[in-house]
Amino acid sequence: MGFVEAVLLTIVTAATPLLLAAAGELVAERAGVLNLGLEGMMIMGAACGFAGAYATGSIMVGALCGIAAGAVLAAVFAALTLGLAANQVATGLALTIFGIGLAGVVGSPFVGERIVAAPHLSVPLLGDLPLIGGVVFGADAFVYLSVALVAGIAWFLARTRAGLVLRAIGENPTAAHALGLPVRRIRTLAVLFGGACAGLAGAYLPLAYTPFWVSGMTAGRGWIALALVVFASWRAGWLMLGAYLFGAITILQLHAQGAGVGIPPQLMTALPYLATVVVLVVVSRARGRDRRAQPQSLGLAFVPER
């Protein structure tokens, strides 16, 4: 594999966990639920994903365990915020703290153990295409899944009736309720979906990225994913742009350092954040009509009148 291919593959790998987590959160937020527990769900996904893969030797089982762990934590969140109308911000923050702690406990028997990382696709001929061959035909399954997931979400939100219903609930749950739409059921499903995606995103780290478990290995990626959703103006396509941009600059600044570019590394480290925010803000401004991109009922509790 050539230098450029290797770099591109690293970029895709760096972007994938962000993309997976952010895609799920995007769906939840479009339904009007702000779940700040992303980091907690991710780290639980990482711990349980590793545990599952270590116990069975199967990456697939690990991924499913990660998804389940994220969804279970999301169910707790849904029960509190949708069932009991608890404050979403406070509950989400609590979920993060809870998830990080619980993941440390779940993962403690696995510290110092290792597994075989998820295999990369290997397509003869196509994989040898210059520049893009290694990325397009030589990544791991999670990468393809994340791309398919984002495409699926974009299609679902924009082109299906169920997607329209979900968006309507996110904009105005009272009106949706008056139309007879099951607001809380759909919000619950959206939150569970978000949790499952976050769990999968977390599981990606120990299953494919760095095949071992250590506490706190998500290292704040959940927060970055949250920010990406906002700066992508709640749009799946821009989310993808944002995630890959963030991944690209994260990796390229490392290469720039290695090549001896005379910019202080502290500034370099800040670059991915700066650049992603600037680009996404400029893009969404240029589109003009997205001033009111934020789902109108985002973060507000909804209690149906009986």
Next chain:
Amino acid sequence: MRGIIAAAAGLAITYSGVVGAAAQGNPVQDKPVADKLKVGFIYVGPIGDYGWTYQHEVGRRALESAYKGQIEASYLENVNEGPDAERAIEQLVRTGHKLVFTTSFGFMDATAKVAKKYPNVFFEHATGYKRDKNLATYSGRFYEGRYILGQIAAKMSKKGVIGYIGSYPIPEVVSGINAMVLGAQSVRPDMKIKIIWANSWYDPAKEADVAKALADQGADIIAQHTDSPAAIQMAEARGIYAFGQDSDMVKFGPKAQLTAIINNWAPYYVERVKLVREGKWVTGDVWGGLSSDLVQMAPYTNMPDDVKKLAMDTEAAIKSGKLHPFKCPVVAQDGTTVDCKGGQNLADEQILGMNFFVKGIDDRVPGK
């Protein structure tokens, strides 16, 4: 002065059966010996990091088994550096801990502040420089190990380029890089080093990214001053070599790890607890290296016998004091010879405050 305190402490035991010294405002323990000594640890990371904090935890566990039933050793993990730390340390003190180890540089001010407030409690701060009557400091001469890594790297590298994952450009890290380069140059003068700063102590995925970038740019030996086994594991996958950090990481790279620098805190912790129990604890600064076993080398693996022998000889020479990684003259990057304040070698404070790269490194110290 130390003698006086120790003598006073001895008297106190004789007369009242109390551990500690009451004379002249020296630290006092008011608990009788019969009581269990409670020892507390403050960790900056999770005990499951398999790196820095993990090794302190290994030390704490060694303490528990060394004094089974006679002491209680508790810990608080994931404590943020800064104001949070102060609260955490105070919490340990209020719950009756008489000896508190704070195990990260960033806990320095908080520890010093709490130590002033509770003169009857003994504090020990790792890697810092602020001391008090009841606040001692301790650290490891990890640069000694890095000199050996440099020699091994120079022998094992085909391309002649070391890839180095930096955390933050603080003196401890800078001196480590210098020691490694000096070690490498002692074997192969044209050895190069490529440094990429992760700007983090601990972010496994990012550490892996840095390691990949270094490998992609031509480094075939990876060294790190970050805390997770991500780089070793990446080296294993890429079929290149790497060195473990903090603990023996050979499990993560059975074919990749050449050796590792192990932070072995256990003997120090056992010794300090013994002193408190005997009422002989005094403040001070311990900077232990290979000779005191505070720094240990993991078994030399994946290398031919002659390289192994070289490494072991160097290790023995450093242990016996025959060899010092910063033997004068040390020439800085800009060509000037560094003042030799320690006689034949650089003085300890020069190493502790090192903010320049030595000759042969192309990269600049960030911010210089």
